[in-house]
Amino acid sequence: MKKACILLAIICTSVLWSQEKEVKIVFDVTSADEATHQSAIRHIKLMSEAYPDSEFEMVMYSKAMNMVLADKSTVAADIEELAENANVSFKICAGTMKRYGTEKEQLVKGVEVVPDGIIEIVTKQSEGWGYIKEAHQ
Amino acid sequence: MKKACILLAIICTSVLWSQEKEVKIVFDVTSADEATHQSAIRHIKLMSEAYPDSEFEMVMYSKAMNMVLADKSTVAADIEELAENANVSFKICAGTMKRYGTEKEQLVKGVEVVPDGIIEIVTKQSEGWGYIKEAHQ
Amino acid sequence: MKKACILLAIICTSVLWSQEKEVKIVFDVTSADEATHQSAIRHIKLMSEAYPDSEFEMVMYSKAMNMVLADKSTVAADIEELAENANVSFKICAGTMKRYGTEKEQLVKGVEVVPDGIIEIVTKQSEGWGYIKEAHQ
Numbered sequence: 001m002k003k004a005c006i007l008l009a010i011i012c013t014s015v016l017w018s019q020e021k022e023v024k025i026v027f028d029v030t031s032a033d034e035a036t037h038q039s040a041i042r043h044i045k046l047m048s049e050a051y052p053d054s055e056f057e058m059v060m061y062s063k064a065m066n067m068v069l070a071d072k073s074t075v076a077a078d079i080e081e082l083a084e085n086a087n088v089s090f091k092i093c094a095g096t097m098k099r100y101g102t103e104k105e106q107l108v109k110g111v112e113v114v115p116d117g118i119i120e121i122v123t124k125q126s127e128g129w130g131y132i133k134e135a136h137q
Numbered sequence: 138m139k140k141a142c143i144l145l146a147i148i149c150t151s152v153l154w155s156q157e158k159e160v161k162i163v164f165d166v167t168s169a170d171e172a173t174h175q176s177a178i179r180h181i182k183l184m185s186e187a188y189p190d191s192e193f194e195m196v197m198y199s200k201a202m203n204m205v206l207a208d209k210s211t212v213a214a215d216i217e218e219l220a221e222n223a224n225v226s227f228k229i230c231a232g233t234m235k236r237y238g239t240e241k242e243q244l245v246k247g248v249e250v251v252p253d254g255i256i257e258i259v260t261k262q263s264e265g266w267g268y269i270k271e272a273h274q
Numbered sequence: 275m276k277k278a279c280i281l282l283a284i285i286c287t288s289v290l291w292s293q294e295k296e297v298k299i300v301f302d303v304t305s306a307d308e309a310t311h312q313s314a315i316r317h318i319k320l321m322s323e324a325y326p327d328s329e330f331e332m333v334m335y336s337k338a339m340n341m342v343l344a345d346k347s348t349v350a351a352d353i354e355e356l357a358e359n360a361n362v363s364f365k366i367c368a369g370t371m372k373r374y375g376t377e378k379e380q381l382v383k384g385v386e387v388v389p390d391g392i393i394e395i396v397t398k399q400s401e402g403w404g405y406i407k408e409a410h411q
Contacts, residue, residue: 025396030176033274039304039336043392046369050390062176063273095183116187118180122162122267130396136337137274137307137411167313170411199313200410232320253324255317259299259404274411 023047023054026124029134030062034074037067040134041075041082048088057124061093061117065100068092068111076108083110093117160184160191163261166271167199171211174204177271178212178219185225194261198230198254202237205229205248213245220247230254297321297328300398303408304336308348311341314408315349315356322362331398335367335391339374342366342385350382357384367391 025047029040040058048056066072068079068090082088091114092107104113114120125131162184166177177195185193203209205216205227219225228251229244241250251257262268299321303314314332322330340346342353342364356362365388366381378387388394399405 023393023396025392028269030271031273036274043336047390047392062180116184118162118184118267118269119160121269122160125267126265128400130392130399131268131405132302132392132395133270133272133407133409134304135270135272135274135407135409135411136305137272137310137409165406167408168410173411199317253321255299255321255404255406256297258406259297262404263402268405270407270409272407272409272411274409 023051024124024127024129025054025056025132026121026129027056027058027132027134028121029058029060029064029067031135032063032066033136036134036136037064037073037075039136040067041078043132043134044088045078045082048082048085052085052087055087055129057089057091057120057129059091059093059114059117059120061096065092065096065102068108069102069106070108071106073108079108080110091117091120093120160188161261161264161266162191162193162269163258163266164193164195164269164271165258166195166197166201166204168272169200169203170273173271173273174201174210174212176273177204178215180269180271181225182215182219185219185222189222189224192224192266194226194228194257194266196228196230196251196254196257198233202229202233202239205245206239206243207245208243210245216245217247228254228257230257297325298398298401298403299328299330299406300395300403301330301332301406301408302395303332303334303338303341305409306337306340307410310408310410311338311347311349313410314341315352317406317408318362319352319356322356322359326359326361329361329403331363331365331403333365333367333388333391333394335370339366339370339376342382343376343380344382345380347382353382354384365391365394367394 044056060067079090083090090111094113094115181193197204216227220227227248231250231252318330334341353364357364364385366385368387368389
């Protein structure tokens with residue numbers, strides 16, 4: 001009985017384990033640097049094309065405000081197009097918007113607002129998502 | 138019996154799972170850039186105010202030495218004040234201190250020394266803490 | 275019986291848990307900055323010396339191409355020497371190589387090619403490896 005118990009516990013854990021192995025990635029962008037915005041978009045674009053059944057989320061906060069402003073972003077068209085995919089999402093931190101005095105209407109189409117960028121990222125991590133910090137210096 | 142076993146294993150795992158969902162965040166700071174120090178402090182300050190029952194730790198190593206030097210840090214007062222909270226801690230890597238010839242007396246009050254900054258961070262990760270790299274380029 | 279079951283499930287989970295506590299670290303390098311290359315190498319060198327029974331992997335992609343080019347890297351000798359250790363490996367993203375028109379022959383000796391740098395990193399994360407982003411701004 002004990003052996004069966006151990007086995008069952010291992011099986012249960014293995015099932016949860018294998019679920020974690022799905023490709024789910026949250027990208028963290030805090031840079032004001034347009035070169036970083038462009039790299040970040042290239043990463044999520046290539047990966048969502050290569051893994052159409054997986055999930056990708058990009059979270060912008062801190063100094064990355066301009067990346068999702070319709071009239072300032074150098075990657076606005078890419079974000080709008082990518083956000084149409086069910087497995088790709090772009091999230092901006094409400095706290096960052098407030099700090100920059102940004103209104104929802106100014107955002108690139110398809111960008112969603114989350115209450116807190118950091119909480120959004122660590123929640124995804126705790127759900128087994130992979131984490132990639134986008135930074136290039 | 139087997140069903141009960143599976144159920145119990147799932148419950149056990151779920152309990153551990155939900156414990157991981159607590160907000161516990163380790164921040165990684167390696168930059169010499171004062172703007173990055175200030176962003177990092179803003180993040181930990183806002184979060185520890187918003188989540189007073191959660192835990193936050195900021196680990197400095199590599200090029201971030203000045204951030205915790207009493208006579209050089211631009212965020213010394215904030216660190217000292219925040220470190221008084223039971224749920225907030227600041228850790229500097231002993232290896233980094235050695236490399237810069239820093240003595241413990243030179244540190245901002247409240248900053249603790251850990252043997253190795255990277256080991257500190259990955260240990261927290263393995264205990265289910267969320268991870269945020271502070272970097273802005 | 276139920277108690278035994280719970281206990282066994284906890285033991286099983288604890289065993290898996292403690293396995294996660296082994297020091298296994300994947301380092302993420304995307305910078306073109308030679309100072310970042312040198313910091314990254316110092317980190318993996320010191321850690322692999324201090325923890326000879328642990329595993330370390332450094333993944334280069336995006337703007338870090340030069341770090342592993344034999345005729346351009348400022349850390350080529352270190353990489354070649356470190357890669358001789360069974361517990362240290364250096365991986366370059368095949369997609370990045372293609373983007374820069376790099377041939378395998380141009381790589382520093384000991385550097386291995388992986389199909390996708392980001393997938394390599396998040397796979398390690400999902401297997402319980404710690405994650406450190408190398409970035410210094």
